[in-house]
Amino acid sequence: MPTMESESSTVSRAEELKSSANEAFKAHKYSQAIDLYSQAIELNEQNAVYWANRAFAHTKLEEYGSAIHDATKAIEIDPKYSKGYYRRGAAYLAMGKFKEALKDFQQVKRICPNDPDAAKKLKECEKAVMKLKFEEAISVPVAERRSIADSIDYRSIVARMTTSSMLVTAAVAVVLAAALMAAKFMSIGAVLAIMALAASIMVIVFPLARTIVLQTRELLRTLPSLVDITVPNGKQFTVCGDVHGQFYDLLNIFELNGLPSDDNPYLFNGDFVDRGSFSLEVILTLFAFKCMCPSAMYLARGNHESRSMNKIYGFEGEVRSKLSETFVELFAEVFCCLPLAHVINQKVFVVHGGLFSVDGVKLSDIRAIDRFCEPPEEGLMCEVLWSDPQSNLGRGPSKRGVGLSFGPDVTKRFLQDNNLDLVVRSHEVKDEGYEIEHDGKLITVFSAPNYCDQMGNKGALIRFEAPEMKPNIVTFPAVSHPDVKPMAYANNFLRMFS
Incomplete structure (x- = not known):
């Protein structure tokens, strides 16, 4: 006693x-x-x-x-x-x-x-x-809702655009500057400087921004929920994690690793927006590259590519402030078209969140998910977007309150069942920008350094080179940005707690 x-x-x-x-x-x-x-x-x-x-x-x-x-x-x-x-x-x-x-x-x-x-x-x-x-x-029942995107003919907008109107948006600067660089008229430093300048001006030409969003939607709608990527021997492929509206850190990624192109393709693994206050610049840049060269830019949905998250964490407010209410609806529709997962060279499974509450899930099951909706609160689509790894064997409740936690044995069985070598996921801030877990079979990559201007973490990206497809992890610090605080456009009550 x-x-x-x-x-x-x-x-x-x-x-x-x-x-x-x-x-x-x-x-x-x-x-x-x-x-x-x-x-x-x-x-x-x-x-x-x-x-x-x-x-x-x-x-x-x-x-x-x-x-x-x-x-x-x-x-x-x-x-x-x-x-x-x-x-x-x-x-x-x-x-x-x-x-x-x-x-x-x-x-x-x-x-x-x-x-x-x-x-x-x-x-x-x-x-x-x-x-x-x-x-x-x-609210109108989902079955009765009319798509805003389907009511707009972006091709007619393209036909009406003038050269001068194409110089005042970050997204257009990307397309123009990248095209010039491809013609060897500019250095990558000059390209990035133009992109940063255009973002700082942030005068958006509505028809052009709308065209980029609509064209991206058209491209994404043709893709399956799980996209297979082939990297030729001797070529490299880069996977980036969450960017969360940190536009100037996105520019730094391109400066460190090169602009997206057929010879330098990227996969951005979800959570492009929210929290950071340059989310619109980020998403228009990524979408512009997707439109310019679809095979150079792959995009996966994250849990923050959803109405409920955007309403709370800033993207909806930012879009409404910089563009209009119509664009809020447009982005919501496009986010529902984003694929949920990718497989690189039949070896590397890339997903934003993680794995599943049941064993035996095959790639064909993921490919068959009807993703054209807001994320549900349970099931495979929810788990793809929200789940996290744990060190213990088996499965446990989610520390987030959505999805689940899964152990190294779950990862091992999933890889064996689908003849894969590695799971790459994002979704969690890591001090070094990445973490290798589950006996080396799972890597978390997070690409928003000094997350929310306060976490002090590094950012990271992963390069894979075919045919070995071994992960080469590159880390980087945060760079300076204009004095606009994270969550500047977030819901007022949430900013009280930030």
């Missing part, structure tokens, strides 16, 4: 761990903070503060499912602990679960009736729920 002295020592040690975790959190070392809070919880699991603090750290890593679990535990320990409801409400908001968040912020207001911050967040949450109810009331 423990003595009072030993209990006091245990409590003291737990507090020391909490203090160390707090310091790690302040230094933006959120994974380290989670480990330290976990150690404190092991010593004193009845301390609600430890659970709530760990919930906050999970939120910073976008692990909203884990954050909700920890915040709920804090509430169970102390039903009057306002921060438990506060942390859970913030996680619900980040997941777009406004009604659940509203209940938690109402409880915060009851516990702290004179807290102006709680009152402000409650008011914003009430606005979001009212807006959601209004949108639900006026």
Whole structure:
């Protein structure tokens, strides 16, 4: 039986761990903070503060499912602990679960009736729920919706465009500059300078931007949900992870690794937009390259290529601010056309999120997914976009609250069942820009360095050269960008927590 002295020592040690975790959190070392809070919880699991603090750290890593679990535990320990409801409400908001968040912020207001911050967040949450109810009331059933894209003839727009109108958008600068470089009239440095200048001006010619989006949609619609890529012997192929609206880091990738071309093709593996405040420049650039040379640019859907994410994390607001409401609908339609996965040289499986809740999934099953819709909350399409690897064997609940976690045995069986060598996925920020897991059979690649201007991580890309197709990982730091903060166009209530 423990003595009072030993209990006091245990409590003291737990507090020391909490203090160390707090310091790690302040230094933006959120994974380290989670480990330290976990150690404190092991010593004193009845301390609600430890659970709530760990919930906050999970939120910073976008692990909203884990954050909700920890915040709920804090509430169970102390039903009057306002921060438990506060942390859970913030996680619900980040997941777009406004009604659940509203209940938690109402409880915060009851516990702290004179807290102006709680009152402000409650008011914003009430606005979001009212807006959601209004949108639900006026929404048209999916079966009855008319495609905006189908009502526009982009070919007639192209015919009407003049040369002068093509010089004032980042996307056009890409097409023009890349064409000039192909003719050996410009250096890559000059090409990138033109792209950056055009983005800084950001005067969008509506007809041209619309043409690029519509032409990309037409190209993507012809593709299967799983695209097979063939890299000839002696040639290389580059896979990039999340870019998240960090346009100037995208330019840096092209400076380091060359512009996309038939001899230098790229696959960008989802999450092109949201969070970063230059998402429109990113997506128009990638789409322009796709239109200019389809075999030089492959694009996969990420979990942020969806209406629900774009509504919360900034892309919808950015498009509405820089272009128009029509473009919000256009991008939503094009995102539903993006393929879900790629296989390179019948060896490397590339997907944004991860693997599946059941064994025996074949490539033909992925190819057969009807992807032309908003992502569902379960099933193969959901898991492709949302799942994450875990170190433990088997499967577990998702730390995000969507999809699942899958272990090295799951990866091994999937590769064996489909005669593949490697899984490449993205979806998670990594300190070095990448991480190799599951006995070397799975690589995470993340291409947004210093994510959200605060994580301090490197970015990475992976080069494969045929026929060996061995991964050659290149890392790079963040570059400077104009003074526009991440989440500048995000939903107002979410910016309160950023």
